[in-house]
Every structure is written in structure tokens, then in C-alpha cells.
Amino acid sequence: MLNIVRGLRLAALVSVAAALSACAPASYLVKKPAPSNIAGTAASTTPAAWVIEDQRRGAERDFSTGVLTAGLRTEAGPIQPVPFLAEHLQAELASRGLPVQVREAGAGATPSLFLQTFRMQNHRSNGFAPFITFTYLSADIDTPAGKKRVAAFVKRGKVPVWSFEEVIEPTLNQPLSLAVKELATKIAAQAYGWRASDAQLNTLLAKLATPAKLDGDAHLDVYALGFTNHPGAKERLLQLAQHSDEYVRLAAISSLGTIGAKDQYGWLKALYERRDTLWQDRAMALKAIGDLGTPESRALLTEELKRWEAAKTDKESLWTAQVIRLYI
Structure with a gap:
């Protein structure tokens, strides 16, 4: 009986590996x-x-x-x-x-x-x-x-x-x-x-001006907006950080950190602390907080790393700790 159970378990593992x-x-x-x-x-x-x-x-x-x-x-x-x-x-x-x-x-x-x-x-x-x-x-x-x-x-x-x-x-x-x-x-x-020129910024803002057109690879334009290092990108990024498209949203959250929007620390922290959102949104908020590089943001990451490392070895704990370690 024990051999039959072991055989069934092995067959199940093989089946899962094949499906993956x-x-x-x-x-x-x-x-x-x-x-x-x-x-x-x-x-x-x-x-x-x-x-x-x-x-x-x-x-x-x-x-x-x-x-x-x-x-x-x-x-x-x-x-x-x-x-x-x-x-x-x-x-x-x-x-x-x-x-x-x-x-x-x-x-x-x-x-x-x-x-x-x-x-x-x-x-x-x-x-x-x-x-x-x-x-x-x-x-x-x-x-x-x-x-x-x-x-x-x-x-x-x-x-x-x-x-x-x-x-x-x-x-x-x-x-x-x-x-x-x-x-x-x-x-x-x-x-x-x-930092990018005002003309370059305006070109990107124009591409991202119509919500209905934000599909396909629009998230790449959102990342590009963050890659301008231009403070004029912040308001549009804040709007896009609440977009329904997952990858547009993640690109915008990430880019708030890239442009160093330190005045958005509170908003990013609140997003991270929400437990009714997707893991990737919260993880990207942590990433953006790390980008800010302030004493306040570093203290938060240090404390959160301790908490996640003490948690069970589930995917969320492991993945979140990996993001934090980029900055610690």
C-alpha cells in the first residue's frame, strides 16, 4: 500500500512538472x-x-x-x-x-x-x-x-x-x-x-494623454516617462499609477521612484500597506520607496525586511524580501 501511495505521489509530481x-x-x-x-x-x-x-x-x-x-x-x-x-x-x-x-x-x-x-x-x-x-x-x-x-x-x-x-x-x-x-x-x-528636455517630456506626455490608447505596449512609454528624470512627469505618473491596466500601473508606480518623487512617500507607503491590492502593486511601491533613498524610506525597508525574513517561506515573503534586498 505504501509503495502504491509513493507511486501516485511521484506520478503527480511528474504530471505537475510536465504541465509547468x-x-x-x-x-x-x-x-x-x-x-x-x-x-x-x-x-x-x-x-x-x-x-x-x-x-x-x-x-x-x-x-x-x-x-x-x-x-x-x-x-x-x-x-x-x-x-x-x-x-x-x-x-x-x-x-x-x-x-x-x-x-x-x-x-x-x-x-x-x-x-x-x-x-x-x-x-x-x-x-x-x-x-x-x-x-x-x-x-x-x-x-x-x-x-x-x-x-x-x-x-x-x-x-x-x-x-x-x-x-x-x-x-x-x-x-x-x-x-x-x-x-x-x-x-x-x-x-x-x-534630465530630458521639456520637448522630450511633452512628446511622451502627448503619447500618454488619451486613456483609451493605453494598451498593448503603452507601459513602455510610461517607463520612458520615468526615464526622463523630469519632475514634470510626476502628475501624469500619479494618475497612471491608478490605471486599470496592470503593466501601465506598475510602470507608473516604479517611475515615481525613478524620478525621485520624495513628496509621494506617504502615498507609496499607504499603497504598500494595503492588503486588498495585488502583490505586485505593493512590491512595486516598496521598490519606489527604495528609490527615494531618504532616511525615512531606508528605515521602513530595514524594518520590513526583518518582518518578511521572520515570516514563513511562502512566495510573498520570499519575493518581497528579494525586492527589499536590492536596497539594503
Whole structure:
């Protein structure tokens, strides 16, 4: 009887694994991020070198992990996280008029960017559920005001209908591109005092002016609004942070942190503390709070990390703690 029970359990596990995989490939060919080419001005445009020191430790060195095996590669081969980041971070900063060189640390080079986290985690609860990715990026950077922690967190999901090829653009290409762009945005702001021009801001606001048109990939324009570093984006972002479309809403919440809307700390904290909202809304509010970088926001994250680490090892506890650790 015991052997029969064990056999049934094993069969159930095999069935669940098969349902989760649902013909998922062993690896995915991803696109290189395209530079945003956001026009703007900076307090300083002196040519400079950014040297990346890889300080990732333990599990943080595993670039692609999760429920499904999902190796990531470009046409050149498997993604090497630090060279990949260096190449596309340089291209993104250059597209904003910042003449910088970005490279991996080598002999005799003095690091200025200390990489803590750069990885993608995937999840799928069953064969009919969305394929979800969480993209994490965190680094300490040298700025005129001293070393600063900057981070990015992107949540994206897609239900594959006909094949797993459908998930590549929304859950892999877009998050990788957004993470690089957000890091570039924060380096541009913290180290160079860069922000987009008023004309660039107005162009994006015009694209996002009609609620009925906010579908498809409109969330990318919302992220772009945050990548302007322009205070004039705040009011529209506050409106979009309450939008019915999940990814428009998440992009807007995230972007309030990206532009450093410190006067919205209370609103973000209230959103995080609501338990009648989706986890991703609350997690993105925490991410935005971390971006603010104030003593008040750091104290909240420190306290919340202790609470979540003491909680049970359910998905919400683990995932929320991972977001907080980007900033602690």
C-alpha cells in the first residue's frame, strides 16, 4: 500500500512538472536592448570611464533561475551578465549624450560601479498560468555626493497561447531592456545631473494623454516617462499609477521612484500597506520607496525586511524580501 501511495505521489509530481513546462524550450534567444535616444541636458558631459566590479555572491551569480529551465543567449552565445551590462549601459548613456566608456574591471582599473545583483527569476504555477519573470538589478555607484545604491525591479508576465516563443518579447526582451535603461537613468541623474528636455517630456506626455490608447505596449512609454528624470512627469505618473491596466500601473508606480518623487512617500507607503491590492502593486511601491533613498524610506525597508525574513517561506515573503534586498 505504501509503495502504491509513493507511486501516485511521484506520478503527480511528474504530471505537475510536465504541465509547468508545457513545451518550454531549454533556452531563449533574446534581443539586445535598443538605446532610448532620449534628448536631454546634463550638468557635466566630461568624458569618463565606468568600471564594473562584479560583487555578486552565491545565488546572485546565477543569471537565469526559477521554476522552468530558461537559459538566455544572444546570437553571440550565452549571456555573460557583466559584459552584457557594460555594453548596453554604455550604449544607453551615449544615446543620452553622455560620452562614457563602460567596461568590466581588470588589472589596474579603479572600479566606479559595484554590481550587487543582476538576474532574472521565472515562475509559473501551472500550464495554463502566465509565464512570469522578475528582473533584478542593483549596484553601488560613485557620484559627486559619494557612493549611492541604485536598483531596478521589473515584473512581467504572459500566457503562451500557441507556443513559448510568445513569451520572449514581453517577459525577457522588455525587462532586460528596461533594467538597463533604469540603471542608466539613475547613473545619469546621480553622477551627471542629467534630465530630458521639456520637448522630450511633452512628446511622451502627448503619447500618454488619451486613456483609451493605453494598451498593448503603452507601459513602455510610461517607463520612458520615468526615464526622463523630469519632475514634470510626476502628475501624469500619479494618475497612471491608478490605471486599470496592470503593466501601465506598475510602470507608473516604479517611475515615481525613478524620478525621485520624495513628496509621494506617504502615498507609496499607504499603497504598500494595503492588503486588498495585488502583490505586485505593493512590491512595486516598496521598490519606489527604495528609490527615494531618504532616511525615512531606508528605515521602513530595514524594518520590513526583518518582518518578511521572520515570516514563513511562502512566495510573498520570499519575493518581497528579494525586492527589499536590492536596497539594503
